Amino acid sequence: MxxxxxxxxxxxxxxxxxxxxxxxxxxxxxxxxxxxxxxxxxxxxxxxxxxxxxxxxxxxxxxxxxxxxxxxxxxLLAQEFDNRRYAAMTRHLAWDAKRYLLRRGRPRFLVDFDDFAEERLTRFADRRPTRTIAKASLDRDAHSPWGGKVRYSLYLQWADGNHHQTPFSERVYAFRFPGHVITRIVLRCALGTAIxxxxxxxxxxxxxxxxxxxxxxxxxxxxxxxxx
Structure with a gap:
């Protein structure tokens, strides 16, 4: 051969x-x-x-x-899968913050939610923005691929046209994904990597x-x- x-x-x-x-x-x-x-x-x-x-x-x-x-x-396949996994985790965490700001429920993936609620996001959430763009930046944890720290950058806009934008904060929030979310991310990333x-x-x-x-x-x- x-x-x-x-x-x-x-x-x-x-x-x-x-x-x-x-x-x-x-x-x-x-x-x-x-x-x-x-x-x-x-x-x-x-x-x-x-x-x-x-x-x-x-x-x-x-x-x-x-x-x-x-x-x-x-x-190369392992790297592609890891990149897709990182992007999916980032999207989930960004949407989690957006849900909180639009008063659709507490963050599901943040471990230290009480600290999160006491920070700068609370006063923005109380004002009920009509448009929210939340960006997340992850600090990877080598010991836990599904946990770590996250920073947020926000763009908020209200009905009267006022808006507010914040850079990525120095404050980091601990996060951890539950099993069913991990399974969904793995399946989607595996399929995307395969094709x-x-x-x-x-x-x-x-x-x-x-x-x-x-x-x-x-x-x-x-x-x-x-x-x-």
Whole structure:
């Protein structure tokens, strides 16, 4: 097998698709056959056949997985996902402040809401602005990807035309996202990452197909192992 990334990817896709097809269409193995066109092979049991298929699948996948180009593509995908996650968190926190300013409920994601209510935002909220633009700037927490600190910059406008704009405050507010919001962000970011470019599809399709094929191999090995 050539170590060109396209050929390694093709090997994974073709072999994984073959395993999926064998499983889905319930194809069976002949008890006898030939090896390399001349060597006669007998007593081919389903267990032996699936062991061989699993071994080859693991081999071709590992060659693809540890290739330098694949490693680079995985790094780019991880960075793209992290950027999308950061942008989604920023939007949620900005909307959270906007809801509070428009008197639609207390912030849902701020841990220190009492301090938040006592700060400069309270007097703006009391005046009921008709238009609010809230921008959030996150201070990332290396130990908690779904928590940290946030700063706010606000643009407020009232019905009489008066407006007020504040820069990003020095005051930071602790935030933490609940589980259901994290799940929604992860799913959206994962989908966006998976389809954002051709290289993303070329990287994720072989990995996903190989994972499906490997799962089918495990099931078939288990079934073949318990049969007399």
């Amino acid at each position: 050539d170590d060109l990334p396209d050929k390694l990817r093709r090997n994974v896709v073709v072999f994984s698709a073959a395993i999926v097809a064998i499983t889905v269409f319930h194809l069976s193995f002949k008890p006898t056959g030939t090896l390399l066109g001349f060597a006669q092979v007998g007593n081919i049991t389903p267990l032996k056949a699936w062991l061989a298929l699993t071994a080859v699948l693991v081999y071709v996948f590992l060659r693809y997985w540890f290739h330098e180009d694949t490693d680079k593509e995985r790094g 954002y470019s051709k290289s993303a599809v070329d990287t994720l399709v072989p990995i996903g197909l190989a994972a499906l094929a490997f799962a089918m191999c495990v099931v078939q090995l288990a079934m073949a192992g318990v049969k007399p």
